Amino acid sequence: MNYSYKLLHRFGSSGVPLIWKGAHAFRLFFLSCLFFGFTGFLHAQNVTLSGTVRSKTSGETIIGTTVAIPSLTKGGYTDAYGFYSITLPSSGDSIEIRYLISGYKTEARKIVLDKDIRIDVELDDISLDEVEITANSVQEELNSTQMSVSRITVAEAKKLPALFGEVDIIKTLQLKPGVSAGSEGNSGIYVRGGGADQNLILLDNTVLYNPNHLFGFFSTFNSDAVKTAEIYKGGFPSQYGGRLSSVIDVKLKEGNRRKFSGSGGLGLIASRLTLEGPIVKDKASFMISGRRTYADIITRGINNLNSDNDNFNPIPDYFFYDLNGKVNYELSDKDQLFLSGYLGRDRFQFSDDNFNFNFDWGNTNANLRWNHFFNQKFYVNTSLSYTDYEYVIANRFDEFSFEIGSKISDGAMRTDFTWLPNSKHTVRFGASGIHHRFVVGRLEASGGEQDSVFNFDAGDVYYGMEWGAYISDDIEFNDKFKLNLGLRATAFQDFTWLYNDPEPRADSTFYGFLEPRASLKYSLTNNVSIKASYARMAQYLHLVANSGTTLPTDIWYPSTRRVPPQSSQQVAAGVSIGIGENYLLTNEVYYKWLENQIDFKDGANLFVNDDLEAEFVFGRGWAYGNEFYIEKTRGKLTGWIGYSLAWSLRQFNDSIRNGETDLANVINDGEPFFARNDKRHDISVVAIYSLPRTWSYFLKNKVGWPFKKLKEITVSGAWDFRSGAAYTQAPGFFPYFGEGFLTTLTGQGNAPGNPAGPISFTPDFTNRNNARLPDYHKLDLAMTMAFKPKWGETELIISAYNAYNRRNAFFVFIDTRTNDDGVPVGFQGRLVSLFPIIPSFSWNFKF
Amino acid sequence: MKYLVYISLIASLFLASCGNLQQDIEIDIPEYDPQLVVECYLQPGLPYFLTLTRSQPYFDDIRVDYIEDAIVTISHSGGTDTLDEFNLDITDPTLGLLADTAILNTFSSIFGDQLTFYASLRPVPELFNEDFNLEIKTLDGEVLTAKTQILNPVPIDSLVQELDEDSLAFILTYFTDEGDRTNYYRRVFEAQRPVIDSTGTEPDTTFEFRIIQDFVVDDDIFDGQPFAFGTDFEFAIGDTIRSTLYHMTQDHFEFYNTQAAAVQASLSPFGQPAVVHTNISGGRGIFTGLVFSQETYVIQPE
The missing domain is CATH 2.60.40 (Immunoglobulin-like)
Incomplete structure (x- = not known):
């Protein structure tokens, strides 16, 4: 067989050519597909037990339900769509099947397994007074080949303290080991030493490019609309690709199929309302959810009150809102349609008589998914989606105006097949295509009457296609040993020429990757499993951001001829130990290699720059560490302790690539340096405690109003410690006299713009990320009182963010030190914090 | 009444804690090796002027560290000019600084009583687009070199x-x-x-x-x-x-940009850290022509 790979370059760490050009490499991929396919026929015929698990109250599908057949010591789990399918040996005997998941009553069914059978199950919700907070299933963690994954439910997140009382799923994920936050209060996520742009964030299978509101202090996910969230830190399933460091998969609620219901809340900064209900009972339902902040209503009122005061400076308006919607319709027993969408906007505006400044940013996305069952062992999900992220800064001064902005918009189609040929295999395969459009650094300016004085625009538009195809097989060799093998093939074509020039260019860029994935589980005992995984990932999009925090003005940029794709390889190994039924302990070690990492030249100009690529510097990175995690999953007291010990480094030395030193493309003299998000120790301690019933009984019966309808009190706390992030601090300074200093002082004249003094002192930066911010730690506390009035349920949540009022660093800067006469005598580091202790309350309702 | 006292106390503590979100901190920085720093702008028709100082660790008291007794030469197609050391008495009333006590205090605090620089009274020749070579030798044996041009003015x-x-x-x-x-x-x-x-x-x-x-x-x-x-x-x-x-040389342009970026980076969390560009071999600073229309x-x- 003659594979004529045209190599662009090799990877030093593996020596294996994995970047290729040309269609031949797809042969290897499809041969692999055939291999996986054939293995499915090597087993005797069995019977298949399948079905969907739903909530009896809402009719919504339930993800992650354990389906156990104790007599056969077999089982499975419902997938992201609430579906399960288990192949079992045929038997004429009656066997019992149990359906278990936290928050629902366990359901048991008895059947005779003599033919394929479909059992759709509805589980009763556990009512408020029976609440037993549980988290991940210990058994699921022990049995699955998947490692490096954390799941949270909204119910879990809602019990935890939140900044300004605004529940934030992303911030809850930041409390898991290996997942680190950016600066104080920031929703940016850094996973296992990766960058903020290396997270694939999916909302109902559609990419969300900017998951932040309010400059990163809140995420775009409205907790009332979200059903579950998962984060994969390694061992990535083959169906995911396009980012190097993590996959955050958020699923929206589908809507109550049984009755009209609503939920919402009032918080310190925002209010929420969610409505859901059947369109056709048990066939179709809808869910719509909205959230909006209201600080601008107050600031507008203040501005109006002071409108006659000439000395009053108006307060700028700021607000954000987001809307989530979802409709589903069951066309038949085998077909179901889902349509979901998201619209979120942040708006900052300021205006007076002559001046108007508007800064808008936000995401829009929509997804249409068709779920089709060929049979109990074979089903497919096909979706069409659109997503965009845009920011616009519009500025008007008298007759002059300018507008700058950037936008990325995608149209995508993907299809995902799941095939369960027998009890030993779960095969998944599929393909996707994404059309990207990037508007980079758009600038439009005009001025004068009818734009007569000047009128011009600038900026670049790029187009690209990203393809992916994958296959994986979860193979159960025996009760102890499971192996998941997968292969993903991806490619990216720069299509900008197609839109700008009808003739294809010879140098049109095409990149491709083969991304093997593997993970295995071996059960040493019923309660101890060891796991290992390998994953290779490729990323064709890059976020151009020149600061340590994510900002709305960060620009997504495609791979081009001069900008190669990023790639990574990660190996991880770990052990999972179930301690009794209530505790789960895991420990994982990992090592990750990162190639073609992007940074920027010193002093790079990234704002409205027509030649951004000239500012890029390419290098490599590596990260490694150990993550320890122990979780109590059941009982009145639940929670976890996580500890990660990690290192993350980067090296930008172009001479490695080209064989000669190009100083313009070297950072830190080409020597390795710690990544900004390198945080040696990260500890989180999270506890949720459901107070004994005597507390609520006492308040209800002895105190009375307002506790008449009190059902339960839960208290929670989260303590988080992170080593200080690395940042670049000049170790020295030198005087900068300027061009006119001596000529003026000596009476020799001066040139304009070069006044004599005062001289300035210029920081002498040497090494990148050579200093550390102070360690970060804080304790958040919350108390949730759940009430059950006749019309529904309510919750009053009282919380304290940063309860012991720690001054954590948002950033540090250098201030001038002066003597008693006000004369500068030196420099002093100053730390700026954002949040002191912040008490807050919010009130939630459900009917 | 006692509840009101408690509530007032708690409210006061809370309000007190909310203030002052800035505080001084000690920053642990790596050991720093001070570098020689040169600034020299060749302006045709004016004398040569050059400052030679040494940079300081960031958190030391500000005090310009002049380098004295260095041998400074600038060669070009018209020959070689040697720059002499001058010490400017900043309390000299002809400088006009005495009139403003605040400026004088600032200057004396930073510069000491006198300001040391190197100059040649022979004017810089109008040699556009030709090389000028700088060489500095200090008493300690350190040698700095640099090359630049005076570009033609663009009208x-x-x-x-x-x-x-x-x-x-x-x-x-x-x-x-x-x-x-x-x-x-x-x-x-x-x-x-x-x-x-x-x-x-x-x-x-x-x-x-x-x-x-x-x-x-x-x-x-x-x-x-x-x-x-x-x-x-x-x-x-x-x-x-x-x-x-x-009309700037590329070195001057890059020095100008990176110098500004370096200052900005130490003031703002959103600045891009910048190593200040230099064309001085063996030190920091800039040696460049300076022409304008x-x-x-x-x-x-x-």
Whole structure:
């Protein structure tokens, strides 16, 4: 067989050519597909037990339900769509099947397994007074080949303290080991030493490019609309690709199929309302959810009150809102349609008589998914989606105006097949295509009457296609040993020429990757499993951001001829130990290699720059560490302790690539340096405690109003410690006299713009990320009182963010030190914090 | 009553804790090896001037560390000039610093009683686009070298005014970029404004040029083409304005940008850390030519 790979370059760490050009490499991929396919026929015929698990109250599908057949010591789990399918040996005997998941009553069914059978199950919700907070299933963690994954439910997140009382799923994920936050209060996520742009964030299978509101202090996910969230830190399933460091998969609620219901809340900064209900009972339902902040209503009122005061400076308006919607319709027993969408906007505006400044940013996305069952062992999900992220800064001064902005918009189609040929295999395969459009650094300016004085625009538009195809097989060799093998093939074509020039260019860029994935589980005992995984990932999009925090003005940029794709390889190994039924302990070690990492030249100009690529510097990175995690999953007291010990480094030395030193493309003299998000120790301690019933009984019966309808009190706390992030601090300074200093002082004249003094002192930066911010730690506390009035349920949540009022660093800067006469005598580091202790309350309702 | 006291106490503690979100911190920085720093701008027709100092660890007291007794030579096609060491007494009344106690205090705190520099009274020759080579040898045996050119000035073609309905003028400064190489410019635009006196008022008796615009650009978007820098509608009829166009060397352009970026990076969390560009081999700083074209104009009624 003659594979004529045209190599662009090799990877030093593996020596294996994995970047290729040309269609031949797809042969290897499809041969692999055939291999996986054939293995499915090597087993005797069995019977298949399948079905969907739903909530009896809402009719919504339930993800992650354990389906156990104790007599056969077999089982499975419902997938992201609430579906399960288990192949079992045929038997004429009656066997019992149990359906278990936290928050629902366990359901048991008895059947005779003599033919394929479909059992759709509805589980009763556990009512408020029976609440037993549980988290991940210990058994699921022990049995699955998947490692490096954390799941949270909204119910879990809602019990935890939140900044300004605004529940934030992303911030809850930041409390898991290996997942680190950016600066104080920031929703940016850094996973296992990766960058903020290396997270694939999916909302109902559609990419969300900017998951932040309010400059990163809140995420775009409205907790009332979200059903579950998962984060994969390694061992990535083959169906995911396009980012190097993590996959955050958020699923929206589908809507109550049984009755009209609503939920919402009032918080310190925002209010929420969610409505859901059947369109056709048990066939179709809808869910719509909205959230909006209201600080601008107050600031507008203040501005109006002071409108006659000439000395009053108006307060700028700021607000954000987001809307989530979802409709589903069951066309038949085998077909179901889902349509979901998201619209979120942040708006900052300021205006007076002559001046108007508007800064808008936000995401829009929509997804249409068709779920089709060929049979109990074979089903497919096909979706069409659109997503965009845009920011616009519009500025008007008298007759002059300018507008700058950037936008990325995608149209995508993907299809995902799941095939369960027998009890030993779960095969998944599929393909996707994404059309990207990037508007980079758009600038439009005009001025004068009818734009007569000047009128011009600038900026670049790029187009690209990203393809992916994958296959994986979860193979159960025996009760102890499971192996998941997968292969993903991806490619990216720069299509900008197609839109700008009808003739294809010879140098049109095409990149491709083969991304093997593997993970295995071996059960040493019923309660101890060891796991290992390998994953290779490729990323064709890059976020151009020149600061340590994510900002709305960060620009997504495609791979081009001069900008190669990023790639990574990660190996991880770990052990999972179930301690009794209530505790789960895991420990994982990992090592990750990162190639073609992007940074920027010193002093790079990234704002409205027509030649951004000239500012890029390419290098490599590596990260490694150990993550320890122990979780109590059941009982009145639940929670976890996580500890990660990690290192993350980067090296930008172009001479490695080209064989000669190009100083313009070297950072830190080409020597390795710690990544900004390198945080040696990260500890989180999270506890949720459901107070004994005597507390609520006492308040209800002895105190009375307002506790008449009190059902339960839960208290929670989260303590988080992170080593200080690395940042670049000049170790020295030198005087900068300027061009006119001596000529003026000596009476020799001066040139304009070069006044004599005062001289300035210029920081002498040497090494990148050579200093550390102070360690970060804080304790958040919350108390949730759940009430059950006749019309529904309510919750009053009282919380304290940063309860012991720690001054954590948002950033540090250098201030001038002066003597008693006000004369500068030196420099002093100053730390700026954002949040002191912040008490807050919010009130939630459900009917 | 005691509950009110408790509530007031808690509220007071809370309010006190909310304030002061800035605080001094000790920053642990790596050991720093001070470097020699040179600044020398060759302006044709003016004497050679050069400062030679040494940089300091960031959190030391500010005190300019002059390097004395160095041998400084600048060679070019017209020969070699040796710069002599000068010590300027900053309390010299002819400098005018004595009149302002605050400036004098600042200067003496930072510079000491005298300011040391190197100069040659022989003027810098008008040798455009030719090499100038700098060599500095210190008493400690350190050697610094650098090379630069004095670029030819790029003339301002014209100043053009536009008046709006309020009779406020907008000024365009036209010039033509040379297309044979990448050019770097510094644009300085000034308007004459009354001098603010010691009481902080503008008595309208004496005037000075104040900078309205000051930035640097390369010719990437107008390479080899005529181009114009504009202003806002902000000048009244009768105002005197001055437009200056520096033709910069690439080293000067990069030094200028990275120096500004370095200052910004230490002040802002959103700044990109910048190692300041230098063309001084063995040290920090800049050795460059300095040429400009300049036009002055008085705003006319239409």
